[in-house]
Amino acid sequence: MASLGHALFDTVIGACGIAWGSHGITAVQLPEPNAQATRARLLKSAGGCPEVSDPPDAVRAAITGIQALLNGEPRQLLELELDLERLTPFQRQAYAIARAIPPGQTRTYGEIAQELGDPSLARAVGQAMGHNPFAPVVPCHRVLAAGQKPGGFSASGGALTKLRMLAIEGAVPGGTPSLFDDL
Incomplete structure (x- = not known):
């Protein structure tokens, strides 16, 4: 992933969020009471990054996988690249x-x-x-x-x-x- 951004997406449990950077996914946010709260909590975790209406292919694949998991498909999502740099x-x-x-x-x-x-x-x-x-x-x-x-x-x-x-x-x-x- 060469770009930096975030997007919200619908799931069966509500609007989730995802943020990404050059080293992979930087944050995923489960639904908050509304889209604005989901975005705010996502950006608190991911830092400032622009909202992107057309995410890169790898992010779209991640969104599809998360939606499938939350829809009951047995997905482990191990193929998704996470940016672990800020973790202990x-x-x-x-x-x-x-x-x-x-x-x-x-x-x-x-x-x-x-x-x-x-x-x-x-x-x-x-x-x-x-x-x-x-x-x-x-x-x-x-x-x-x-x-x-x-x-x-x-x-x-x-x-x-x-x-x-x-x-x-x-x-x-x-x-x-x-x-x-x-x-």
């Missing part, structure tokens, strides 16, 4: 593990901490997921608290949005039916 080494490692979780499956903060080599890092994993600038490309919604409880979620709607995204993927955290099964 810990965040990079935690996000790499989260990206490996297939749609419809979940892991806990503690399991990711264990994979990182130190079970005491579970809280740090939770904080990293809470600061994830790439949701749902880095699928932090697939990372749960102990006991398969949803835990927090920094997107608008909090844990209910997390549970809705998991329901779209067919995941059943803790074996309990989703709040959205009847919708």
Whole structure:
């Protein structure tokens, strides 16, 4: 990707945003209450970049993949190039593990901490997921608290949005039916 920009796009859960630069996708934003709030939160994470009505091919492919994932297609989006320059080494490692979780499956903060080599890092994993600038490309919604409880979620709607995204993927955290099964 040679250009710099951002765009909003529609999904089944609302208007999402994506920003990109010369090293890949710099941020993805899940829906906020309205498009203006989505744009503002995206730009807070991505920095100032112009809105582009005709994104580059790689960005259009990313948008199509995100829309498909949020529509229930089992996509991992591993082919999308993320710009990880501003992340800490810990965040990079935690996000790499989260990206490996297939749609419809979940892991806990503690399991990711264990994979990182130190079970005491579970809280740090939770904080990293809470600061994830790439949701749902880095699928932090697939990372749960102990006991398969949803835990927090920094997107608008909090844990209910997390549970809705998991329901779209067919995941059943803790074996309990989703709040959205009847919708």
